[in-house]
Amino acid sequence: MELTDKQTQFQQEMREFCEQEIEPNAAQIDRDGEFPADVINKVADRGLLGMVAPKEWGGLGLDTVSYAIAVEEISRACGSTGITVAAHNSLGVMPMVLFANDKQKNEYLALLCSGKDGLCSFGLTEPDAGSDAGATKTTGVRDGDDWIINGGKCFITNAGVCKALVITAKTQKIQGSRGISSFIIDRDTPGFVIGKKENKMGLRGSDTRELSFENVRLPATKMLGNEGEGFKQFMIILDGGRISIGAMALGLAQGAYDSCLKYIRENRKSLINSQAVQFQLADMHVKIQCARHLILHASRLEDANQTFSVESAMAKLYASEIGTEVARTAMQIVGPDAYSSELPLERIYRDVRLCEVGEGTSEIQRLVIARDIIKCDLS
Ligand SMILES: Cc1cc2nc3c(=O)[nH]c(=O)nc-3n(C[C@H](O)[C@H](O)[C@H](O)COP(=O)(O)OP(=O)(O)OC[C@H]3O[C@@H](n4cnc5c(N)ncnc54)[C@H](O)[C@@H]3O)c2cc1C
Structure with missing residues (x-):
């Protein structure tokens, strides 16, 4: 399967960048078990935190083939950096690209693509809901113009270094997968607690944490898409x-x-x-x-x-x-x-x-x- 000339050139540029700027730090990142902020800043400088977002919203507007090439090359150099960039782009930025309204895009997308105020996470998994995502127990209850969120998530990548997250909560008392909605939640929202960092076997530089929501009040404008579409x-x-x-x-x-x-x-x-x-x-x-x-x-x-x-x-x-x-x-x-x-x-x-x-x-x-x-x- 041949790549286009543009994709081949991008692959060569990524290989060079990763060998020069990422690979030399990989062993230290693993030893320290700390989030590689300096490396992620270099990744951000090249626009790689906005690979999947269109240019009009501050991204690079890459095709999926080029995005996959980039994730491959970054991960060849350093797994911790690879999962950080992949989770941010695919799980954090992408829901905003696909499901956010223009007002939400204006508020979040360019900022998240720049990485200036932190990364983006995706909070789906709970202790009893991951493979069986329909079993989500985190709830969202309507209160006037707001939603009150209660519950928790686990194993969330980039949670400790995020500006905002997309999370899922059950908003309707319907059995199974229906009745789940998505919300955007800012890092500093009252009642939202970002918990302890997991001590992992590998990918030790990536930041993986549990989250808890205690009567977190979110305005209805923070819902992503429509109710029940989560x-x-x-x-x-x-x-x-x-x-x-x-x-x-x-x-x-x-x-x-x-x-x-x-x-x-x-x-x-x-x-x-x-x-x-x-x-x-x-x-x-x-x-x-x-x-x-x-x-x-x-x-x-x-x-x-x-x-x-x-x-x-x-x-x-x-x-x-x-x-x-x-x-x-x-x-x-x-x-x-x-x-x-x-x-x-x-x-x-x-x-x-x-x-x-x-x-x-x-x-x-x-x-x-x-x-x-x-x-x-x-x-
Ligand atoms: C480092 C790390 C980073 C992560 N980052 C994120 C993140 O950013 N956001 C997020 O939401 N989640 C994240 N996760 C969670 C991850 O996606 C889930 O743990 C994973 O999908 C498994 O789901 P589970 O936890 O429900 O496991 P379980 O479903 O409890 O898995 C236990 C075992 O049961 C098996 N099993 C379950 N159901 C079936 C079935 N129907 N048939 C056969 N076998 C089955 C599984 O294959 C597995 O072997 C992360 C996890 C890790 C370890």
């Missing part, structure tokens, strides 16, 4: 988000492969001549290329305004699972040195594991794909 909205958002998590897994897999190949070329020439290792390299290379094709295919469908739910689920499922596999194989080929933090391999191995869990587990992707297969067989 479930439909986040299904659309998650379709796009899955492309970006797939691209993140792909970048991490490519990073592991590149590191492994460089190491054995420079330090273990005998391994390069071993057919057992050559076959492993060939298998890794093929799997990485397959994942890239699936991601580009789903991205092109989105760019062409065609349905891409099943394709994005396939891309995320495959890229995430081969991401873990490639990182493990790369570590195995290199041996003990891969277990040391002198090489990026152990970090990538920890980072990539999230991709099989976040934004829909592998099991949920299989459900999406299987439902489509069954539907096709019946028709």
Whole structure:
């Protein structure tokens, strides 16, 4: 699948930027476990916090293919930076692009795309509602012109560094997925508490937190779209988000492969001549290329305004699972040195594991794909 000249040039520019400005900081970001504010400022300076927003609203107006390329390249350099940028763009900015009215866009979009006052988060997951998002327990109750929000969320990326979030709450007493609405909530809204930071296995520089809402009063103007549209909205958002998590897994897999190949070329020439290792390299290379094709295919469908739910689920499922596999194989080929933090391999191995869990587990992707297969067989 060929890229256009413009996309190829963008890919080269991203590779250069990430190798110069992001990759040299990746090990330190992981060691410190702190949000990489300096790196994110450089990302912001290049406009990469507004990749998915149209130019008229302060974004870069990139196509999905270019966006996926950017997430891949950033994640190849640093997983923590990759998920920070992917969550901000796909889960934070995108709901505003697709569902906000002009007044809300005026208030938030250019500011969020600049990153000047913080990032944007998406609060969907709760302790008992993630895979089963219809089980959302956070409530929104109408009080005159306002909504009163009560409840909590968990595992929310960028929550501690956000300017605003998009959150979901049950506003109608209807069973299941109907009756959920989305709201924009500002960081400093009274009653909104951003909780403790998760101590994670990987992606240790990304800021993941729980949230609680205690009688949070939001004016009706903070509702995103219409009442009861929340479930439909986040299904659309998650379709796009899955492309970006797939691209993140792909970048991490490519990073592991590149590191492994460089190491054995420079330090273990005998391994390069071993057919057992050559076959492993060939298998890794093929799997990485397959994942890239699936991601580009789903991205092109989105760019062409065609349905891409099943394709994005396939891309995320495959890229995430081969991401873990490639990182493990790369570590195995290199041996003990891969277990040391002198090489990026152990970090990538920890980072990539999230991709099989976040934004829909592998099991949920299989459900999406299987439902489509069954539907096709019946028709
Ligand atoms: C680092 C990190 C960052 C995150 N960032 C965000 C964020 O920014 N915003 C946000 O809203 N959420 C975020 N999440 C939450 C994440 O998207 C969810 O945890 C994930 O989708 C799983 O949902 P769950 O928590 O309900 O898990 P569960 O559904 O409780 O999963 C437990 C197990 O049950 C399996 N399972 C569940 N249902 C089924 C089924 N029907 N069939 C087969 N198996 C099933 C799952 O696959 C899994 O193996 C983040 C999570 C992590 C770890």
